[in-house]
Amino acid sequence: MLNMDFSQRLVINTAQQDWIASPALGVWRKPLEREAKESGHTTSVVRYEPNSQFSTHPHPYGEEILVLEGVFSDEHGDYPTGTYLRNPPGSQHAPFSKEGCIILVKLNQFAPDDLKTVRIDTNEAPWLQGIGGLQVMPLHDFEHEHVALVKWPKNEKFQPHRHFGGEEIFVLSGEFNDELGHYPQHTWLRNPHMSEHFPFVDQETIIWVKTGHLPVE
Secondary structure, eight states, rough: OBBTTTSOEEEEEGGOOOEEEEESSSSEEEEESSSSSSSSSSSEEEOOOEEOOOOEEEETTEEEEEEEEEEEEEETEEEEETEEEOTTTTEEEEEESSSOEEEEESOOOOOOOOOEEEEEEEOOOOEEEEEOOOOEEEEETTTEEEEEEEETTTTTTTOEEEETOEEEEEEEEEEEEEEEEEEEEEEEEEETTTTEEOOSSSSSSEEEEEEEEOOOO
């Protein structure tokens, strides 16, 4: 197991991690949390070399993807940088990339009845006005789980707040900050249930954020 104690705060600058070979030739990954070597609850950054592919495989408890660079593809379509995908429990596919890509992947973390297939091109979806100067792009909501992109304007500060059900962040651009540290592009954070922080930015920053999904006990 890797980083499966959800009561612990985690910060990983994925840009500083080494790529590890996957079972598929030309597909590399940086594991962030992992229940078992090739199964169970998993979060990773994955890189497909040009013309690489992964064999057809099922998602017994769902798959969530955010395309960070390049174009990710499967038999259902092509998904450019900025695409957010949810493949529900019981789905399967054969992913590949013609030009190469890097993706954030979360496996086997869906509620059993969260069965919606999601395909959102965040380059085209609208931003909504959030609190203060923040802009929010909702991506998915199910029961207590909420997923969105949040755009922070330069020098924005947010009030101190607690995270019921935890919070997970991936910094897409700029640099995210709180009283505990500074988090550059492609840093992954996991804040446990009822943790608290005071976030702010010095430059325009976009984060992917998920809340309410971590264990509350």
